[in-house]
Amino acid sequence: MDRAPETGVRSLCGKTDCFATTVDYQRGGYVNDNKETKEQVQFGLAMRRADQVAEQARAIEALGYDYATTGEHVFFHVPCANAFISLAVAAGATTTLKLMSTITLLPLYPAVLAAKQAAALDVASGGRFHMGIGVGGELPNEFEASGVPVSERGARTNEALEIMRRLFVEDDVHFEGEFNHLSGVTLEPKPSQKPSPPIWISGRKDAAWRRAARYGSGWLPYMYTPEMLAESNQRIAEYRAEESHDSPVDPGLFIFFCCHEDNSIAVEYANERLSKQYNQDFSSMIDKYAIAGDPDRCAERLREYIDAGARTVILSAASPMSYVETAESFMAQEVLPRFQA
Numbered sequence: 001m002d003r004a005p006e007t008g009v010r011s012l013c014g015k016t017d018c019f020a021t022t023v024d025y026q027r028g029g030y031v032n033d034n035k036e037t038k039e040q041v042q043f044g045l046a047m048r049r050a051d052q053v054a055e056q057a058r059a060i061e062a063l064g065y066d067y068a069t070t071g072e073h074v075f076f077h078v079p080c081a082n083a084f085i086s087l088a089v090a091a092g093a094t095t096t097l098k099l100m101s102t103i104t105l106l107p108l109y110p111a112v113l114a115a116k117q118a119a120a121l122d123v124a125s126g127g128r129f130h131m132g133i134g135v136g137g138e139l140p141n142e143f144e145a146s147g148v149p150v151s152e153r154g155a156r157t158n159e160a161l162e163i164m165r166r167l168f169v170e171d172d173v174h175f176e177g178e179f180n181h182l183s184g185v186t187l188e189p190k191p192s193q194k195p196s197p198p199i200w201i202s203g204r205k206d207a208a209w210r211r212a213a214r215y216g217s218g219w220l221p222y223m224y225t226p227e228m229l230a231e232s233n234q235r236i237a238e239y240r241a242e243e244s245h246d247s248p249v250d251p252g253l254f255i256f257f258c259c260h261e262d263n264s265i266a267v268e269y270a271n272e273r274l275s276k277q278y279n280q281d282f283s284s285m286i287d288k289y290a291i292a293g294d295p296d297r298c299a300e301r302l303r304e305y306i307d308a309g310a311r312t313v314i315l316s317a318a319s320p321m322s323y324v325e326t327a328e329s330f331m332a333q334e335v336l337p338r339f340q341a
Contacts, residue, residue: 041306042066043336044314046102046254047090048324050081057090061097063332067130069100069314074108075142077279084117091125099125102220102254102314103132103202107153108146111160111180112187115167119191127192132220133157134202152179154207161199161215168196200252204228206235213239218250218312223289226308229253233309252312253305257291258319259298259330266292269319269327277318290318295334302335 044067047056053070060068068090073080083101090099099121106114122129135153137143143150159177166173167187175182191197200220201212212219213236221232233251240249256274260266270292274282286292291301305313315331317324 040311041339042312043339044069044100044312045328045332046070046314046316047086048317048321050079050086053081053086053089054093057093057097061094065097067098067100067312067314068094069102069132071102071132072105073136073139073142074105074146075139078277084121087129088121088124091121091128096128098128098130100130100200100314101132103134103200105136106133106160107135107148107156108143109160111156111163112167112182112185114160115164115187118164118197119168119187119189122191122193122197123189127197129191129193130198130200130218132200132202133161135208155179158211158215161211165196165215169194198250200250202254209235210239212236212249213245214243216249218252220252220254220312220314222254223285224253224255225288226304229305229310230308250311251309252314253310254314254316255291255305256289256316256318257298257327257331258317258323259291259293259295259327259335260323261294261330263293263297266294266297269323272320273318291315292318295330298331298335299338302339306339 043065045060045065047053047068047070049056057068068087070081070083070086070090072083083104087099087101090097104114109117118129118131135157137150137153140150143153148156156179159179163173163175163177163180163182166175167185168191171186172184173182173186174184198217199215200218201208201216202220202222203209203211204221204223208221209219209232219232219236221229224232229251236249256270258266258270258273260269267286270286270290271283274286274290291298293301302313317327319327
């Protein structure tokens with residue numbers, strides 16, 4: 001992922017052992033009723049555990065959400081799963097959930113292997129895979145251990161996206177790039193979704209905006225304020241027009257939350273989790289980049305992001321593990337119904 005500016009926060013992990021869901025708008029869903037035109041808003045909840053994946057996914061599906069999501073790192077400050085593996089387990093345990101990687105560290109994969117795994121997961125899940133993509137880089141030794149220079153992560157990601165886009169729809173693909181050489185190869189089976197699984201680009205900076213405009217189906221930033229989200233959506237729309245794409249980029253958001261009846265405890269829990277996860281003091285950033293507080297405060301903050309343009313919101317519980325399920329239930333029961341159609 002792109003490097004965070006003033007905070008040093010640069011990754012989405014934590015969802016790798018998190019619970020992910022999004023309310024299925026086709027079954028009722030949520031609407032942004034502050035707008036003249038009501039627009040559907042989907043909600044997700046990232047899986048907080050790397051184990052018990054099938055149980056988590058079934059629970060998510062039973063709640064009627066749209067997405068089960070998980071992230072990945074090879075090495076990180078907290079335990080992390082692998083998105084392809086966990087989502088494959090989730091696919092076998094469910095029937096209707098969409099499955100999103102939040103995110104796949106694309107530069108750490110050979111481009112053709114990432115294409116193969118994405119296509120195979122989409123086919124195996126019956127066309128339910130959504131591929132979130134980031135460049136990583138917050139742990140340089142993770143790249144060193146993987147044999148990938150961290151300075152090449154952006155260029156490798158862009159080249160891999162170009163290759164994947166072609167492999168998903170073309171046969172006998174030839175490609176000569178800086179990092180990849182393809183001499184007439186054909187990917188089979190191709191993804192169930194045409195022309196490809198939705199591609200959600202994550203990040204925080206201009207390079208990620210341009211990547212989303214060129215390659216993305218959706219935009220999934222993290223560690224964003226509502227103001228940052230609104231600006232990014234506008235810039236991506238401008239860049240998309242320059243790319244001559246007919247379809248807009250779907251605006252999304254990944255955000256950490258802690259919902260508790262006591263505001264101070266919610267903030268304390270969120271700070272405890274995120275400070276550990278990102279190996280830095282997070283106390284001054286909770287109000288800026290997370291949703292933490294009682295149900296009223298959480299709903300007010302969530303409304304700001306929806307008014308800034310978010311139409312797919314992936315929530316990740318930021319609290320001690322002992323409170324995760326309670327926080328998730330509290331959010332689902334006391335906050336999200338306020339946005340329900």
